Amino acid sequence: MERFQKIVCHETYKQTYEKLQELEKDREFCGHDMEHFLSVARISYLMVLEKNLDIPKDIIYATAFLHDMGRADQYEKGISHDEAGAILAEEILKDCGYTAAERKIMVDTILKHRDVEEKEDSFAAIFYRADKLSRDCIHCKARQECYWPQEKKNSRYIY
Template sequence: MERFQKIVWHEKYKETYERLQQLEIDRKFCGHDIEHFLSVARISYLMILEKRLPVSKDIIYATALLHDLGRADQYEKGISHEEVGAILAEEILTDCGYTREERKFMTDTILRHRDMKEESESFASIFYRADKLSRDCIHCKARQECYWPEEKKNNKYIY
């Protein structure tokens, strides 16, 4: 079994994921569930393949499964979800057999996935774009209330 498969069975992951789902049970805007995580992974994977970048599927999917997990603490404690997410990821990734270099690569991406300033072909930049492209703004029931400006909303499908 690939290492990223172990993540969803990790006790800390399961507990935090369930807590996040309960906290977002009445959320009408984009949610942070397995559908979102897998959409981000799949879009990132396609973009990485297109660019022929040397990032493994295992690393891409692991990062996607963990990138918004910190939202539970953000809602409950007001902590930046990127920062707490990187801490959670470090613990989970260590237990799932990722090397120090791999963990650093993924936690750096998690820390930067909301606010990428540069346009580049780095994994962090591609992951940032995939996170935004994963949102189905066209069919969103909360589109009119969404805080995203119109120019940022996904009005066409790219991936």
């Protein structure tokens, strides 16, 4: 997890995270903060363990902590947050010592984290599901106004 620790200490990561928090300070729907990133990481990790997949913990956590960071560019520049996040992730991951093959897995997962059409046991499919399961729809104050269809809202805890 040493490389993962470098991500959260990376100057670009810290600046982008601060900018994202400022841009979302009045957001009434689910936010993109450390609580969300940790939930996605932990749920993804549990799912990977349950399926006995060989995906290192630091890759799971790195992907989770980077997957929504492109939202700052989405708000400011109007580009999709998955594309912006993939560009940002590539830069940060390279600086933090991840190999080209590892970066490809993580960047591809970030690009697909909103709409994945992969086999069920792929990292991208697991990550997609974990991202959705991380939301606490049960206790959300904006549940009635949320744009998620009722059938997609989490009505019970699985992880």
